[in-house]
Amino acid sequence: MANSYYDPADLRKFGNITEWSEELGNRFFEYYGKVFEEGALSAREKSLIALAVAHVVKCPYCIDAYTKDGLQRGITKEEMMEAVHAGAAIESGATLVHGVQMMNKYNKLSM
Amino acid sequence: MLAESNKQLEVLNGGVFANGELPYFKDKIAKTGHFPLRPRKLEILQINVGYMCNQVCEHCHVDAGPDRKEIMTRETMSLCLDIVRTTGAHTLDLTGGAPEMNPDFRWFVEEAAKAGIKDFIVRSNLTIIRANKKYHDLPEFFKKHNVHVISSMPHYTRGKTDKQRGDGVFDKSIKALQELNAIGYGIPNSPLRLDLVYNPSGAFLPGDQAAMERDFKKALKEDFKIDFHNLFAITNLPISRFLDYLIASGNYEDYMYALVEAYNPAAVENVMCTNTLSIGWDGWIYDCDFNQMLGLKVASKIQHIRDYNETVLNDRNIIISQHCYGCTAGAGSSCQGSVV
Numbered sequence: 001m002a003n004s005y006y007d008p009a010d011l012r013k014f015g016n017i018t019e020w021s022e023e024l025g026n027r028f029f030e031y032y033g034k035v036f037e038e039g040a041l042s043a044r045e046k047s048l049i050a051l052a053v054a055h056v057v058k059c060p061y062c063i064d065a066y067t068k069d070g071l072q073r074g075i076t077k078e079e080m081m082e083a084v085h086a087g088a089a090i091e092s093g094a095t096l097v098h099g100v101q102m103m104n105k106y107n108k109l110s111m
Numbered sequence: 112m113l114a115e116s117n118k119q120l121e122v123l124n125g126g127v128f129a130n131g132e133l134p135y136f137k138d139k140i141a142k143t144g145h146f147p148l149r150p151r152k153l154e155i156l157q158i159n160v161g162y163m164c165n166q167v168c169e170h171c172h173v174d175a176g177p178d179r180k181e182i183m184t185r186e187t188m189s190l191c192l193d194i195v196r197t198t199g200a201h202t203l204d205l206t207g208g209a210p211e212m213n214p215d216f217r218w219f220v221e222e223a224a225k226a227g228i229k230d231f232i233v234r235s236n237l238t239i240i241r242a243n244k245k246y247h248d249l250p251e252f253f254k255k256h257n258v259h260v261i262s263s264m265p266h267y268t269r270g271k272t273d274k275q276r277g278d279g280v281f282d283k284s285i286k287a288l289q290e291l292n293a294i295g296y297g298i299p300n301s302p303l304r305l306d307l308v309y310n311p312s313g314a315f316l317p318g319d320q321a322a323m324e325r326d327f328k329k330a331l332k333e334d335f336k337i338d339f340h341n342l343f344a345i346t347n348l349p350i351s352r353f354l355d356y357l358i359a360s361g362n363y364e365d366y367m368y369a370l371v372e373a374y375n376p377a378a379v380e381n382v383m384c385t386n387t388l389s390i391g392w393d394g395w396i397y398d399c400d401f402n403q404m405l406g407l408k409v410a411s412k413i414q415h416i417r418d419y420n421e422t423v424l425n426d427r428n429i430i431i432s433q434h435c436y437g438c439t440a441g442a443g444s445s446c447q448g449s450v451v
Contacts, residue, residue, distance in 0.1 A: 012368055012372075038322075042322075043319070043322065044322065044326070068315050071311065071313060071315045072311070072315050072316055072317065072318040073318040073319075073322065073323070074266060074267075074309075074318060074323055074326055074327075076268055076270075076271070
C-alpha cells in the first residue's frame with residue numbers, strides 16, 4: 001500500500017476497475033469514450049470543460065489527464081486558466097448564492 | 112547530454128523495458144505479426160546534407176547548431192542522384208541542420224530536377240530566409256525549381272514557438288511564410304507546396320492531425336493572413352536532446368508508457384522506414400533519420416551509398432529499438448505526419 005491517498009502512477013491503472021466489475025466498467029469506459037468524441041461540441045471544447053470540472057471536483061488524476069490532453073490538442077495555458085476560472089466562478093457563486101438563504105433566515109428570525 | 116548513441120540505447124533498452132513493465136518494441140510488433148520489419152520498394156530518399164543550422168532548438172534530434180561542421184560534399188550528393196536514377200525513387204527529402212546552408216544546396220536542387228525527381232522536399236526552418244542577405248532570394252529560387260517546402264511551426268502562438276525554437280523565431284517565421292505566400296506558395300490549389308510540421312513542445316503526444324490543422328489554419332489566417340496546405344503532426348522520438356529533456360524533467364517513464372499504450376498495429380504497416388532510406392552527410396545508409404542519429408547503420412553488407420545495390424539492401428531487416436514506439440503511437444508518425 002502507498003503511504004498517501006493519491007499516487008500519480010495509479011492513473012495508468014484506471015482501466016483495471018473493470019477487473020472487479022467487468023460489465024459496468026466496460027459500459028462506463030464505452031460511455032466515457034463516446035462523450036469525448038467530436039459532436040455538437042468539438043473535442044477541444046469538451047477537453048476544456050473536463051479541465052474546469054476536474055478542478056471543481058478536485059480530482060488530481062483528472063487535472064493531470066486533462067492538462068496533458070489540452071497540451072496535446074494545442075490548447076494554450078491562457079485558455080486552460082480561463083476554464084479553471086469559469087469552474088471556480090460557478091463554485092464560488094454556488095456558495096455565495098446561499099447567502100440569500102442566510103439573509104432570508106436572518107430576516108425571518110429578527111424582529 | 113546523452114549525445115553518445117550507445118548511452119541512449121542503454122537507456123532505451125533498460126529501465127521499464129528491462130524490468131518487464133513495458134514490452135520491448137520487437138515483442139510488441141511480433142504479437143501483431145510485424146516482426147521482422149522488412150523494407151518495401153524504395154520511394155523516398157531522405158538525405159541529411161549537414162548538421163549546420165542557424166537555430167538551436169530544444170527538441171532537435173540531430174543536435175544541430177551553428178557550430179556543427181559535418182557537411183555533405185557535392186561528390187556524395189552525386190551518388191545520391193545515381194540512386195534516384197537507378198531505383199526510380201520519386202521523392203528527395205532534404206533535412207539538416209538547415210539544408211540551405213550547405214554550399215552545394217542550389218547545385219543539388221538543379222541537378223535533382225534533371226534526374227527526374229517528382230517531389231523535391233526541403234525541410235526549411237523558415238528563419239534561414241531572413242538570417243542573412245545571401246538567403247533572401249531563397250523563396251524565388253524555390254519557386255523556380257518547384258521545391259516543396261516543409262517547415263516546422265510548433266504553434267500558432269508566439270510564446271510556444273519561441274520557447275521551443277528560440278526568441279524571435281516566431282516573428283521571423285511569420286514573415287517568411289508571408290513572403291512564400293506572396294509568390295504563390297501555400298495558396299489553395301497552388302502547385303507550389305507549402306506544408307507545416309507541428310511537433311509537441313513537451314512530454315506529450317500530438318493530438319489529432321486534422322483537428323490541429325483546422326486550428327492552425329484558422330489562427331494563422333485570422334492573425335497573419337497566412338495560407339498553407341497541410342499540417343503534419345509529428346511525435347517527438349525519445350532520442351538525443353529530447354531524451355535528455357525527458358530524463359531531466361522526470362517525464363521519461365510516463366512518456367514511454369504513453370507511447371506504448373498508444374501502439375497502433377495499423378501504423379506499423381505504414382512506418383516510413385519501409386519505403387524510405389536515410390542517407391547521412393557522409394554517405395552512410397540508415398533505415399531512418401532517427402537510427403541515423405543513434406548511429407545504427409542498416410543491417411546489410413551494403414552500408415554506404417558508394418556501394419549501393421538495391422537488391423542486396425532490400426533483403427535486410429530494419430533495425431528497431433524502443434524509440435520506434437514513437438512512429439507507431441496513435442495515428443502513427445512519419446516525416447509526412449500521421450500514417451493511418
